Amino acid sequence: MAGLQPFQFLEPGAFAVGCNYWASHAGTAMWSDWRPDVVAADFRQLADAGLEVIRVFPLWPDFQPIRPIRRHDGLPAEVRHGEDPLPDTDEGRAGVSAEAMERFRQLADIAVDHRLRLVVGLLTGWMSGRLFVPPALEGRNVLTDPFARIWEVRFVRHFVRRFGSHPAILAWDLGNECNCTGRASREEAWAWTSAIAGSIRLEDRTRPVISGMHSLNAAGGPWTIQD
Numbered sequence: 001m002a003g004l005q006p007f008q009f010l011e012p013g014a015f016a017v018g019c020n021y022w023a024s025h026a027g028t029a030m031w032s033d034w035r036p037d038v039v040a041a042d043f044r045q046l047a048d049a050g051l052e053v054i055r056v057f058p059l060w061p062d063f064q065p066i067r068p069i070r071r072h073d074g075l076p077a078e079v080r081h082g083e084d085p086l087p088d089t090d091e092g093r094a095g096v097s098a099e100a101m102e103r104f105r106q107l108a109d110i111a112v113d114h115r116l117r118l119v120v121g122l123l124t125g126w127m128s129g130r131l132f133v134p135p136a137l138e139g140r141n142v143l144t145d146p147f148a149r150i151w152e153v154r155f156v157r158h159f160v161r162r163f164g165s166h167p168a169i170l171a172w173d174l175g176n177e178c179n180c181t182g183r184a185s186r187e188e189a190w191a192w193t194s195a196i197a198g199s200i201r202l203e204d205r206t207r208p209v210i211s212g213m214h215s216l217n218a219a220g221g222p223w224t225i226q227d
Helices: 036-048 098-113 146-163 186-203
Strands: 018-020 053-056 067-070 076-081 117-121 169-173
Touching (some): 036 098, 146 186
Parallel strands (some): 018 053, 053 117
Antiparallel strands (some): 067 076
């Protein structure tokens, strides 16, 4: 990793070639069907083709697999990983899978090996026309529901804190087209964006925060470029 410059593409006038990435063998199932040899081969091909930046997606329910335990009235009493209580660790308190986080570390290390930089779409709850949310948040509007917001902030802060010093990370993306995960007013969209961007900046003040939203307008509508 010596000699790599994480911010070399962020200088004024700099330009980089990149793409969105899912593993060639599994697409969105790459984290549950983890094959680092395939990722390494993919990254080698991408680097050989001249790509420099890869946008990657920690699929939300794979990385925060929280499930609800419900009371007699149907309301959630707690969340767990399957039947197991969340461990009293940083990962447990964030509801995060230690296995998934280790797999992301391997991906980031492979990226460095091939001189690729990563833009990380943190809250990947929408991809290719369908929702992917943790079971504990199913049926909730993840943009406006306070319970969902708590777990989103916990996830984002933990993830950025864990990988904020990794040399592969070029920038943090709020998530992939998060404005497709539910309906929101202009005020609700602003509040969600502020909460997630602020959570990132609490843990990493050095890297840029970018928006991976879908079809933003210059002005008007609930989601805007200015906000």
